[in-house]
Amino acid sequence: MAVGPGTLPRLFPVKGVKTGIASAGVKKPGKKDLVVFELASGSHVAGIFTRNRFCAAPVHIARRHLSTGEPRYLLINTGNANAGTGERGMADAMACCNALAEKAGVSPETVLPFSTGVIGEPLPADRIIEALPELLAGTDEDRWAEAAAGIMTTDTRPKGSSRQVRLGEHIVTISGISKGAGMIRPNMATMLGFIATDASLDPALLSQWSAELGEHSFNRITIDGDTSTNDACMLMATGQYGGPEITADSPEAAELKTALQEVYLELAHAIVRDGEGATKxxxxxxxxxxxxxxxxxxxxxxxxxxxxxxxxxxxxxxxxxxxxxxxxxxxxxxxxxxxxxxxxxxxxxxxxxxxxxxxxxxxxxxxxxxxxxxxxxxxxxxxxxxxxxxxxxxxxxxxxxxxxx
Amino acid sequence: MAVGPGTLPRLFPVKGVKTGIASAGVKKPGKKDLVVFELASGSHVAGIFTRNRFCAAPVHIARRHLSTGEPRYLLINTGNANAGTGERGMADAMACCNALAEKAGVSPETVLPFSTGVIGEPLPADRIIEALPELLAGTDEDRWAEAAAGIMTTDTRPKGSSRQVRLGEHIVTISGISKGAGMIRPNMATMLGFIATDASLDPALLSQWSAELGEHSFNRITIDGDTSTNDACMLMATGQYGGPEITADSPEAAELKTALQEVYLELAHAIVRDGEGATKxxxxxxxxxxxxxxxxxxxxxxxxxxxxxxxxxxxxxxxxxxxxxxxxxxxxxxxxxxxxxxxxxxxxxxxxxxxxxxxxxxxxxxxxxxxxxxxxxxxxxxxxxxxxxxxxxxxxxxxxxxxxx
Missing domain, CATH: 3.10.20.340 (ArgJ beta chain, C-terminal domain)
Known part of the structure; x- marks a missing residue:
């Protein structure tokens, strides 16, 4: 069950962001279970992660890579959370990052891994690595809707939100997707959110907004109170909208922030509306x-x-x-x-x-x-x-x- | 549903404690909904109460009377919690105490009121007061099993526990009853426990044990995490077992405490076993x-x-x-x-x-x-x-x- 209309709105392409979708066989064969975000050089990324003490291997690595490099790739698999998997889980997540980095010709620190699905099962890293060529070959700016479907696990419907706002002479686009419904199939437990804009954003402001907007949207929803080991919400800014960099003092900052806030709230609310068994x-x-x-x-x-x-x-x-x-x-x-x-x-x-x-x-x-x-x-x-x-x-x-x- | 055998064990009479049971028409006509404990002069009582900030009128009054006098009567009604009832609720609870005190020839401060049932409905104090003569006329030392049934609201079975231990040349008896299953019928939400012994107990030790034993039994159970507005657990000691007063230094203290602990745990566990829909x-x-x-x-x-x-x-x-x-x-x-x-x-x-x-x-x-x-x-x-x-x-x-x- 789910509350309200479940139609996915039109998700506008964001300049500087390409997405790819593939089947790696982590879930049932033929099911889409692998999604990549490919960011143009010069993009900035900020994010918030689960506060569960036993966060999953990909959360550890994504947090570390986020602090050391400028991310170019976000690699997301569903079907397996790579949580409660000890040292092997860390090695598996790194193997996926290394393989993608090698194929894309970037350094491994620019790859952020995300996993969602069963807790405690070893990640089939080999199958993910095998699917990377197909995944990278198919990236495109207008595959947001497919990406929204590709990160679903037990969600009953894809979740996305998009806005376009005029800042001075330029149009800024914001698109985002999220997933999470609680644990429709036992051991599935992850909330993920990915929001991208082509605005040029001061990295400090990006971090501040990521924390603030996430706090009052994704961190204010609850289905059953069970915080997952894998929650993550990333905010990406490619800077390709054509206008000047927006800082805390820019006159356009408030308007952009409001549009971002709307997207954050819509994505967070979509998770509650699709909550397990939800009727209200x-x-x-x-x-x-x-x-x-x-x-x-x-x-x-x-x-x-x-x-x-x-x-x-x-x-x-x-x-x-x-x-x-x-x-x-x-x-x-x-x-x-x-x-x-x-x-x-x-x-x-x-x-x-x-x-x-x-x-x-x-x-x-x-x-x-x-x-x-x-x-x-x-x-x-x-x-x-x-x-x-x-x-x-x-x-x-x-x-x-x-x-x- | 409930877990384990639901047979009520034999509840031994406790010297100095009489119980009475009546139908006041708070619940459906004919249903037992009024129970009284009548304690011999010289008894001591200690107790613990709900930590809910919005505790019910009877909890306020029982706590106050406990601190000012030596209780002689515990008056318990089911079917109505007298909670969320404001000033009127306080007046209704006091009216019941006053009426009982007058009929029994004691002062109102020696009456402790307890209520359990629907939240927010006015207490039908007049009906309770009308039933007091029948209630008091029928008190007897051997009506514990009826009292266990009489304090039930939506419990699927009565809950009681009893022990006899030899302390020196004397037998000490402990009997106790409890109720609570969560909220089987909406708006019903109260855990109550009443434990009595004929041991002679130093009042300071009685208070200490009441707090300590309650903390590690009734305060360690949870059905759904929803603390009620009316929870109370009382420990009564009549001092009529025939032996000397037991203080913290008495050699018999440890044995008596162990027996009391067993009764507390059995009563608390009985509530969990009868938890709403419980199968484990x-x-x-x-x-x-x-x-x-x-x-x-x-x-x-x-x-x-x-x-x-x-x-x-x-x-x-x-x-x-x-x-x-x-x-x-x-x-x-x-x-x-x-x-x-x-x-x-x-x-x-x-x-x-x-x-x-x-x-x-x-x-x-x-x-x-x-x-x-x-x-x-x-x-x-x-x-x-x-x-x-x-x-x-x-x-x-x-x-x-x-x-x-």
Missing amino acids: FVTIEVSEAASVQEALDVAYTVAHSPLVKTALFASDPNWGRILAAVGRAGVEGLDLQALEIHLGDVCLVRDGGRADDYSEARGKAVMSREEITIHINLRRGQVFERVWTCDFSHDYVTINAEYRT | FVTIEVSEAASVQEALDVAYTVAHSPLVKTALFASDPNWGRILAAVGRAGVEGLDLQALEIHLGDVCLVRDGGRADDYSEARGKAVMSREEITIHINLRRGQVFERVWTCDFSHDYVTINAEYRT
């Missing part, structure tokens, strides 16, 4: 918090509560569950009397209990929608935060209890 | 941790992971999910190379990856059992902790997605 797309807002930490503690406690999530699935305006989740979020000195909770435009909780004007029928009307906002006003500060999640359905259990194939 | 009883052990906090962070992250819980339901030895959960538990500097994870007697993870001698067949054999132990050795300190949980099944979703009646 849920926004959880916390306002007037005293700190970002407490706002997020409250938002995630509600977002991860199995009782809240099953009530969402049932379209049941079970506000006691939301209240109980807020109460156990660990916020010191939280005042129940001051707290307000809204479900859409219906007030659930006010003055220490159920709002006087609340009725079950009004609550039910909001809960029956496919897109729902829960707003929690803590009335003790000025911080606002927002996370996105989905409900918890029978299909979630079915999907995750199925035996591995 | 799971012990999660963390050893060689650097601190209690990190041991519990790891244990609860694994215990709450929907992916681990659905794998347990499916009897799928999906060790990558356990590894990923440990990795996201937020423990600084955790070393994957040092970590060992065992499933029963089968080693899953060693030397940074899947153990060499692991086979799917061996893992599957353990996972197919009804009682499973996951042991995680962090190899960085000397702390050992243990929590108990159950799996996550289709029935959990069904139970919690059902509309409220």
Whole structure:
């Protein structure tokens, strides 16, 4: 199941970015499981990675290569996460980087590896290396849609977003793809996002935006609270749009950042909409918090509560569950009397209990929608935060209890 | 569903403790929904309560009365939690205490109220007060089994435990009952435990044991991570066993504490075994941790992971999910190379990856059992902790997605 229309929008080519797609036989024979991004010389790349302590071998290597060189290739395989694979996993990931570097005539530090799929199985590096000639021969600027499909594992639909904005006399293009649905097939667990623009961006600003935009999009979504070992989100800028370099002081910076933000949010939301067994797309807002930490503690406690999530699935305006989740979020000195909770435009909780004007029928009307906002006003500060999640359905259990194939 | 045999053991009478059971019509007419414990003069009581910030009105009052007087009555209603009910909830709970105190000829501060059931509905205090004469008239020392049934809400079976131990020339009796299964019917969410002994116990020791035994039993179980607004666990000592007062220095203290500990653990485990939709009883052990906090962070992250819980339901030895959960538990500097994870007697993870001698067949054999132990050795300190949980099944979703009646 998935929430909302699943049509992939037109993904505009980005000057200086070519993509290639191939079948290496990591997944079932004939399935696309290998994608490459080829960046023009002079491109800059920044990224954020999983915070899981046991991050996968490709995450270690991508992070290291990102810090030492100017990336020219991003190599992504699906079907195998190369996580929990010890020393051999590191060697396998490096073998793929080395082979691609040799064929492309670049140094291995300019290749960033990404893997997604089963945890704990050895990566079939030989099969990936064998498929590299086909992969590199077919790169093209207009294969974004195929790349979006090529990085899918258990996603039910490809995810992409694209924008074009005029900066002065020049058009800047932004395109991005993402994947991740939780773990539809057991042991599959990776969120990946790749966003590219042909804007010329000051590398410091690129890094700053990558962290900031990722923090408020990909780092604000949750399906089941299970952080994967392989999450990565990369922002690439080729500098080929024709205009001057954009720095923090450029007048165009704000507009470009807004367009990038839209792409980040669309890609992150697409993952929630395609969440395992999802039937609802849920926004959880916390306002007037005293700190970002407490706002997020409250938002995630509600977002991860199995009782809240099953009530969402049932379209049941079970506000006691939301209240109980807020109460156990660990916020010191939280005042129940001051707290307000809204479900859409219906007030659930006010003055220490159920709002006087609340009725079950009004609550039910909001809960029956496919897109729902829960707003929690803590009335003790000025911080606002927002996370996105989905409900918890029978299909979630079915999907995750199925035996591995 | 529930795990293991559900037979209620013989619950021995405890000298100085009488229980009464009645139907007040809080639940459906005719259903037992009111229980009272009547303690002999000179009894001592200690207890622990929910840490939810929005604790229910009866929790506020029970805590206050416990600190000011020597309790003589514990009044428990099911069917309504009197939580999220604001000022009116406080007045309703006090009205019940006052009425009982007047009828029994004691002061209201000696009455401790407990409620469990729907959150946010006004407590029908009048109906409870009307049933008090019947309740008090029927108290008896040998009605523990009826009391165990009387405090049930959506539990599928009554829960009790009892021990008799010889201390010198005297027999000490301990009996206890508990309730809680998660939220089998939406908005029901309370864990309650009542343990009584006729031992004569130094009040300071009673408090210390109540905190310590509760911490390592009721505070180490989790069904779905959703802390209720009404949890309470009370330890009562009537001092009528005939022997001398037991203090921390008494030679009998250790033996009595062990017997109490067994009762606490049995009652806490009974709640997990009757967890919503539970098909497995799971012990999660963390050893060689650097601190209690990190041991519990790891244990609860694994215990709450929907992916681990659905794998347990499916009897799928999906060790990558356990590894990923440990990795996201937020423990600084955790070393994957040092970590060992065992499933029963089968080693899953060693030397940074899947153990060499692991086979799917061996893992599957353990996972197919009804009682499973996951042991995680962090190899960085000397702390050992243990929590108990159950799996996550289709029935959990069904139970919690059902509309409220």
